[in-house]
Amino acid sequence: SQQGEEDPQALSIQEGENATMNCSYKTSINNLQWYRQNSGRGLVHLILIRSNEREKHSGRLRVTLDTSKKSSSLLITASRAADTASYFCATSQIIGGSEKLVFGKGMKLTVNP
Amino acid sequence: SQTIHQWPATLVQPVGSPLSLECTVEGTSNPNLYWYRQAAGRGLQLLFYSVGIGQISSEVPQNLSASRPQDRQFILSSKKLLLSDSGFYLCAWSVLAGVKYEQYFGPGTRLTVT
Numbered sequence: 464s465q466q467g468e469e470d471p472q473a474l475s476i477q478e479g480e481n482a483t484m485n486c487s488y489k490t491s492i493n494n495l496q497w498y499r500q501n502s503g504r505g506l507v508h509l510i511l512i513r514s515n516e517r518e519k520h521s522g523r524l525r526v527t528l529d530t531s532k533k534s535s536s537l538l539i540t541a542s543r544a545a546d547t548a549s550y551f552c553a554t555s556q557i558i559g560g561s562e563k564l565v566f567g568k569g570m571k572l573t574v575n576p
Numbered sequence: 577s578q579t580i581h582q583w584p585a586t587l588v589q590p591v592g593s594p595l596s597l598e599c600t601v602e603g604t605s606n607p608n609l610y611w612y613r614q615a616a617g618r619g620l621q622l623l624f625y626s627v628g629i630g631q632i633s634s635e636v637p638q639n640l641s642a643s644r645p646q647d648r649q650f651i652l653s654s655k656k657l658l659l660s661d662s663g664f665y666l667c668a669w670s671v672l673a674g675v676k677y678e679q680y681f682g683p684g685t686r687l688t689v690t
């Protein structure tokens with residue numbers, strides 16, 4: 464079943480602008496992760512934020528997590544054309560000793576040069 | 577360093593034909609292994625996961641099966657493909673390390689059933 468829902472589903476911006484993507488989920492989580500997928504390729508892990516964290520940075524990426532609102536946001540600052548990709552949030556639950564990631568449908572980001 | 581391989585990269589198969597997709601992981605031991613399917617414009621659907629050799633859990637009833645004959649080998653199979661089996665299949669691995677459970681994905685296999 465789908466847990467994370469990204470918003471907006473598509474975003475087109477100019478190079479240098481910031482891009483903000485939001486993710487909402489429904490159940491309690493261990494952590495929330497953001498992934499990136501270039502067209503026709505596998506997913507690449509970007510950043511993980513634990514349920515007891517509120518904000519995390521990695522290079523040009525900033526992730527926030529609000530567990531009371533069951534939402535997260537991914538901010539990409541100073542975007543580049545190479546940031547063009549689909550971005551997925553995934554919520555992590557441990558069930559039966561194995562991690563399960565439940566992915567959203569993804570959000571397509573286009574950065575125009 | 578760890579690497580994950582999937583093959584083939586693309587596959588076109590007729591309805592009713594068998595399927596075998598293979599995934600192997602290098603550079604780690606006893607990983608959790610996963611098979612996902614991604615339909616066009618959709619998120620990832622978890623099909624199978626495995627915590628050890630011979631241990632397979634199925635997430636959704638379907639025309640597919642999975643096997644793990646070796647620690648770092650995960651195979652997705654079907655005896656008779658359906659049109660609805662078309663999609664992008666992704667293998668992934670993870671290792672439990674504290675509270676970090678990042679998954680690492682292979683390059684994927686694009687399957688078209690005609």
